Amino acid sequence: MRYACRPVGLLSRSDPISRFDVADVQRFYPRGRPPQPATFDWSFTMNLLGVLPYWQLGPWELGPLTLHSFGLSVAIGVALALSILGSRGQKILGVSGDRMQNFGMWLLIFGWCFSHVFEVVAYQPHIILEDPLVLFKVWGSISSVGGLIGGVIAFLIWRVRNPYEDHIGWSNVAAFTLPIAFFFGRIGCALVHDHPGADATNFVVWEWIRSIFGDSLPEVWPLALQYPDGVPRHDLGFYEAIIFFFLTLFVLYKGRKPQRRGYYLWTLPLLYAPFRFLFDFLRVTPGEAGLHGDTRYLMLTPAQWVAIGMFILGLFLWSKLRNEPLETWKGLEKSTSDDEEPESSSE
Structure with a gap:
């Protein structure tokens, strides 16, 4: 069984476990206790948000x-x-x-x-x-x-x-x-x-x-x-x-x-x-x-x-x-016909 090998608070990933991942597991989790599937902790991100400042530009x-x-x-x-x-x-x-x-x-x-x-x-x-x-x-x-x-x-x-x-x-x-x-x-x-x-x-x-x-x-x-x-x-x-x-x-x-x-x-x-x-x-x-x-x-x-x-x-x-009905773009049609006129006259 594969586990997402990043501490809680970061997004999981689905690539196979590498040696570095195993070291991460041993460092962040107690021996013999498999890590739980990673979840994203929104608290840090959302705490960056709050009441906006009262901006003012000019005069x-x-x-x-x-x-x-x-x-x-x-x-x-x-x-x-x-x-x-x-x-x-x-x-x-x-x-x-x-x-x-x-x-x-x-x-x-x-x-x-x-x-x-x-x-x-x-x-x-x-x-x-x-x-x-x-x-x-x-x-x-x-x-x-x-x-x-x-x-x-x-x-x-x-x-x-x-x-x-x-x-x-x-x-x-x-x-x-x-x-x-x-x-x-x-x-x-x-x-x-x-x-x-x-x-x-x-x-x-x-x-x-x-x-x-x-x-x-x-x-x-x-x-x-x-x-x-x-x-x-x-x-x-x-x-x-x-x-x-x-x-x-x-x-x-x-x-x-x-x-x-x-x-x-x-x-x-x-x-x-x-x-x-x-x-x-x-x-x-x-x-x-x-x-x-x-x-x-x-x-x-x-x-x-x-x-x-x-x-x-x-x-x-x-x-x-x-x-x-759909619009007829008259300006485009006119420009297209103007472009085609020299060709038809040359024939």
Whole structure:
């Protein structure tokens, strides 16, 4: 009988026992007592994990300018998303990159302005009475779900003004770039911690996991951040950055080949909405621990109500678009035909 000849705490191996292995057995185990099959002790590894530190980057002073990490991250995301929008629109729809980027800028500007209006109306309606002009101060606070609603409204306006375009194709390309832009936006949120969550000390999900795997796991949820008030808290911007990272990988993987027309219009809402709905249960209420919290309506945040609508919209679009044919990448077909023309003429 062969035994894994390494001390407990290391992974076993299946190669035959050598002289060195026998020496290991004699050194680590009493004479006449065969070693037990090796197991991996997770306690050392998991104890390396714990509450994350409260990181913070910026702002940076560049002469008369002040560069903030949130703004820098958002700018990178917008530039990258517009670049991908232009190249992908040209490849799939056969539309010039400039037209696609102009389309993206229209969605972005309208969505950004509406995100501020939604933030004020839904989350801070009391300040409208104090200063009605706050609705026009679009450089102020914004709401990501408000931006999504604004983007949809902007697309509907564009659709009326461009009745003969491929509406499913254009909107599908725009939806493809959303996770990329939002990933960098949420990275910016995580860098400035503008979405503090509730106390993570007795996080029910982590307590359930520890009840299964034992007390070798850290006592506190290892993705919590140690906030300056000394409390380990959920950081919702950080959590959503993780979700959008995986959604970005998803679209980049799926985008290598043609999908059904409108594929991203229904898959992304169905994938994102449940996470957003659940995450908002971890947000603080207004005034809790001196933090800026989220207003509730019938025990749900505005974003949770939007997430419900988003999920229903995803189901509706799935029912309408699931039998659509595969995309025809017109830009690739055009470039291929252009390459073949000289050959046919030479014959």
